[in-house]
Amino acid sequence: MAVALGAAAAGSRRTGAGAWLIVRVSALVIAIGLLGLVALVAQSPRFPFVAWRALCANPALEGGITAWLAAVTLHAYFGFDGIVKDYVHSPRVRLVALAVVALGLAAFFAYGLMAVFA
16 A cells, blocks of 8 residues: 655655745735836826826835845746756756856846836
């Protein structure tokens, strides 16, 4: 009779609980940020660019946007990480693929920060 074992009991060094928690928390942050954006746009549909710039200059909003960017970046990385680990079997190709993903997401995050703090 087969016994279902957890990843740690089966000899794995990691259970994936940390990544699972990061993905769930980042999904909540992303959803809250998008709901806030939708509420803001619905409240004032003809928001001129100058008003957006003044709103984004608020330090609290800058922090919120930075947290949202970090959540999107982490969520995307762990999503790609799972896909690459499931479908790419060569360790070298896996390393290159995850490095390309990490560099692309780092560029996304840096560009987002430049847009917020410019």
